[in-house]
Amino acid sequence: xxxxxxLTLKEAMRRRAFLGTLIILVxxxxxxxxxxxxxxxxxxxxxxxxxxxxxxxxxxxDIIKFxxxxxxxxxxxxxxxxxxxxxxxxxxLPRPLHRWELYLGKWLGVMxxxxxxxxxxxxxxxxxxxxxxQPRVEMWRALPYVLLYPVLYGTLALxxxxxxxxxxxxxxxxxxxAFAYFSDQFLRPIAAFFDVKLLQQIVWLSEWTLPMATLKRxxxxxxxxxxxxxxxxxxxxGTEAMLRFLKxxxxxxxxxxxxxxxxxxxxxxxxxFWRRDVQ
Amino acid sequence: xxAIETRNLRKVFRPLIGGKxxxxxxxxxxxVPPGTVFGFLGPNGAGKTTTIQILIGNVYPTAGEAFILGHxxxxxxxxxxxxxxxxxxxxxDFLTAEExxxxxxxxxxxxxxxxxKRIDEVLExxxxxxxxxSKIREFSKGMQQRIGLAQAIIHDPDLVILDEPxxxxxxxxxxxxxxxxxxxxxxxxTVFLNSHLLSExxxxxxxxxxxxxxxxxxxxxxxxxxxxxxxxxxxxxRVEPRVLEAMAQVAQKVQPVDExxxxxxxxxxxxxxxxxxxxxxxxxxxxxxxxxxxxxxDLFIQTVEGESK
Numbered sequence: 006x007x008x009x010x011x012l013t014l015k016e017a018m019r020r021r022a023f024l025g026t027l028i029i030l031v032x033x034x035x036x037x038x039x040x041x042x043x044x045x046x047x048x049x050x051x052x053x054x055x056x057x058x059x060x061x062x063x064x065x066x067d068i069i070k071f072x073x074x075x076x077x078x079x080x081x082x083x084x085x086x087x088x089x090x091x092x093x094x095x096x097x098l099p100r101p102l103h104r105w106e107l108y109l110g111k112w113l114g115v116m117x118x119x120x121x122x123x124x125x126x127x128x129x130x131x132x133x134x135x136x137x138x139q140p141r142v143e144m145w146r147a148l149p150y151v152l153l154y155p156v157l158y159g160t161l162a163l164x165x166x167x168x169x170x171x172x173x174x175x176x177x178x179x180x181x182x183a184f185a186y187f188s189d190q191f192l193r194p195i196a197a198f199f200d201v202k203l204l205q206q207i208v209w210l211s212e213w214t215l216p217m218a219t220l221k222r223x224x225x226x227x228x229x230x231x232x233x234x235x236x237x238x239x240x241x242x243g244t245e246a247m248l249r250f251l252k253x254x255x256x257x258x259x260x261x262x263x264x265x266x267x268x269x270x271x272x273x274x275x276x277x278f279w280r281r282d283v284q
Numbered sequence: 285x286x287a288i289e290t291r292n293l294r295k296v297f298r299p300l301i302g303g304k305x306x307x308x309x310x311x312x313x314x315x316v317p318p319g320t321v322f323g324f325l326g327p328n329g330a331g332k333t334t335t336i337q338i339l340i341g342n343v344y345p346t347a348g349e350a351f352i353l354g355h356x357x358x359x360x361x362x363x364x365x366x367x368x369x370x371x372x373x374x375x376x377d378f379l380t381a382e383e384x385x386x387x388x389x390x391x392x393x394x395x396x397x398x399x400x401k402r403i404d405e406v407l408e409x410x411x412x413x414x415x416x417x418s419k420i421r422e423f424s425k426g427m428q429q430r431i432g433l434a435q436a437i438i439h440d441p442d443l444v445i446l447d448e449p450x451x452x453x454x455x456x457x458x459x460x461x462x463x464x465x466x467x468x469x470x471x472x473x474t475v476f477l478n479s480h481l482l483s484e485x486x487x488x489x490x491x492x493x494x495x496x497x498x499x500x501x502x503x504x505x506x507x508x509x510x511x512x513x514x515x516x517x518x519x520x521x522r523v524e525p526r527v528l529e530a531m532a533q534v535a536q537k538v539q540p541v542d543e544x545x546x547x548x549x550x551x552x553x554x555x556x557x558x559x560x561x562x563x564x565x566x567x568x569x570x571x572x573x574x575x576x577x578x579x580x581x582d583l584f585i586q587t588v589e590g591e592s593k
Contacts, residue, residue: 008390012376019378095370096435099340100391101363282297283342284333 006102006110013114017080026122029072030129033065037133058139059231065130066144066228070154073123077159078178080115083171084163089283090170104279112163112271119155124148147227153220153263158182160267161215164274168281181215189218197251205250216266219259226255285354287443287474288316288339293348295334295498308334310498311348316491318353318442321465321475323489323506323580325482327588331498332478333371336447339476340368353442364392367441369432371448371478377421381412381431384420385438392439399438406434409467411460426457433464444468445476450484462488486580494587502587509583514553515576518546521569530566534559544571 040057043049049057085108088094097107127148134141158178165174188211196204212218293312298305309331316322326332337343338350341358355362375384382403389399407413410430415423420431429452436444446465450458458481465475465488479485485492486506493503502509516535520527523540531538534555535548550556556575563570 008387012387015378016376092370092372092374093376095373096368096375096388096432097391098342099363099366099368100388101360101393102391103360280344282337282344284337 006106006113009097009102009107009110010114010117013080013084013111014118017115017118022076022080022118022122025072025076026125029068029122029126033068033126033130034133036065036068037061037130037137041137055139058134058137059141062130062134062141062144062231063228066127066147066151066224069123069126069130070151070224073119073126073151073155074158074182076122077115077119077155078162078175080118081112081159081162082166082174082178084111084115085166085278086169086174087166087171094283098283105275108163108167108275108278112160115159115163116156119159120152123152123155127151141231143228143231147224150220150223150227153223153267156267157216157220157263160270160274164270164277167274167278182217185211185215185217188212189221193218194251197247200247208250216259216263220263222253222255223259223263285318286315286351287318287320287353288314288322288476289351290314290335290338291349293335293338293350294346295331295338295343296346307498309338309345312495312498312500314493314500314503316474316476318474319469319472320490321469321477321488323485323492324476324478324495325485325492325580325584326495330495332495333447334498335495336445336476336478339445340366364439365442367436367439367444369429369436369444369446369449371451373432375420375428375432377423378419380417380419381407381423381434382416384431385434388435389438394439402438402440406438409437409464410434425452426454429453429457430460433461437464437468441473443474443476445478447478448480449477450479450481458484482579482581482584492580494584496588502583506580510578510580514550514556515578515582516548516550516556516559517572517574517576518548518559518563518570519544519572520546520563521571524568527563527566527568530562530568531559534562 037058040054040061043057044054085094089098094107098104127144131141131144161181162174162178165177169177188208192204192211193208195201196208290312293309293314294307295309296305296307312331312335314335324332324335334343338345339352339357341363344358350357352362353365355365376387379387385403385406386399389402394402403416404413407416410433412427412430412434415427420428423431429449433446433449436446446461449461453461462484465477468475475488477485477489489506491503491505492509493500495501518531521544523543523546528538528540528546531546531548535550537549539547541547548559550559553575556573560570560573
């Protein structure tokens with residue numbers, strides 16, 4: 006399996022993913038210096054500068070979450086069926102290795118690459134705010150949960166890739182992500198404020214379909230501590246049930262569900278790849 | 285024990301939505317003797333590729349069984365003894381020839397020292413020693429085919445399945461493949477060769493099987509299949525009925541071509557002299573006679589056309 010992991014990593018490096026990594030590194034570096042640039046251009050207190058850095062950090066963490074997930078989708082969606090269709094696996098599949106070794110080798114290779122990228126980006130963000138005298142250790146605390154973004158999306162894309170071509174596998178994964186994002190960002194407030202049961206059920210369903218909102222809360226729990234007091238607080242009105250629906254508390258079982266979801270997606274994809282004809 | 289054996293092998297592809305099921309392989313019974321070079325022939329769509337895919341474990345049969353050197357096809361024990369050159373492939377072209385072979389050797393669970401020695405051997409065998417540090421993307425199509433052949437035999441397998449190995453090669457490249465096949469045969473390996481180039485198959489193979497519509501329609505040693513018939517082109521001053529009658533007493537089949545020429549098919553080479561004698565005794569004026577040994581192409585066309593009637 007080690008050979009497949011190494012091969013997947015080499016493939017990832019040559020697919021201009023490395024260039025993408027560098028571009029995002031530069032973007033994060035630039036982002037972290039925006040508050041200082043504003044301060045120097047327009048003036049402002051040290052407290053305003055600190056808040057600016059915090060916002061840049063929160064935004065930077067969102068960028069890392071987004072791009073590490075996109076990277077994992079791109080690499081996983083074309084990892085199986087697309088490679089079979091192009092003939093890359095024609096000489097590898099008859100080798101004495103189980104299909105699960107190939108599947109997990111691909112998965113592990115992409116996950117290692119994505120994790121290395123996300124860690125590198127986090128390190129860049131941390132260093133660039135630290136050199137401005139504003140180290141934010143919270144982003145390291147959030148990193149284990151941030152790393153679950155590429156794992157979640159990559160695992161789903163790989164499962165689709167076990168029977169679909171690269172573009173359709175990407176499309177399905179992105180569609181699942183879009184449904185989860187749309188439900189959490191837009192439907193949730195509408196469902197909460199207007200108390201629409203159907204919308205609340207759709208939001209609930211979206212969390213089961215793809216636990217992105219659950220994962221978002223887990224990350225927020227680690228990084229939102231740097232937000233200024235009263236920012237991101239719940240509105241001071243509304244019923245308790247509405248507020249709970251609008252901003253659910255993080256439960257211990259949340260991380261368990263995310264883990265179970267990832268393992269289930271991995272096993273389903275593996276089962277499909279194991280049982281399918283490959284030609 | 286056969287190198288390859290299939291028993292009532294059957295594969296039906298069922299479309300997920302609508303459409304009729306397609307039977308690609310239909311009760312295929314195949315026995316490949318160990319140590320032979322086996323030609324696997326058939327028209328397009330006969331089921332050759334599907335059969336090979338079942339043998340290497342990529343496709344699951346709908347019914348029946350397939351064995352590789354006594355192990356069920358697709359099992360790790362079978363794959364360990366198997367080398368495969370696919371017809372359509374795309375190698376990881378960012379690797380050098382040596383890195384590529386090392387990767388395949390490691391996938392075949394070879395240890396480091398043996399692998400390095402073997403890489404040197406197979407690169408020499410396929411004539412790519414000088415290009416060992418070149419990236420595969422810099423290779424011509426023929427060189428890629430040769431490095432493909434090298435990966436198929438890197439782990440010294442007992443059975444090598446070559447799917448259209450000469451399709452992209454020039455005559456020199458084809459000769460190189462023949463040499464590799466000969467090398468494998470001398471070392472007691474079994475080579476299973478799927479090729480449309482019948483002249484290549486005829487030159488390399490000991491045993492052939494012709495399949496059509498998923499079934500074996502002819503199988504046997506090439507010498508046995510071809511030796512018993514010769515086609516003779518005869519030129520007479522004039523084709524006359526009594527001469528044709530006399531020829532028919534000796535030949536299995538007599539076919540006038542025009543007013544002067546006739547082709548006849550005799551069961552064995554000794555009958556050619558007998559045929560000439562019969563023509564002369566019947567009063568025919570024999571102007572010329574040329575015997576052709578039946579080629580594999582003749583046999584293939586007769587067999588496949590006979591099946592389709």
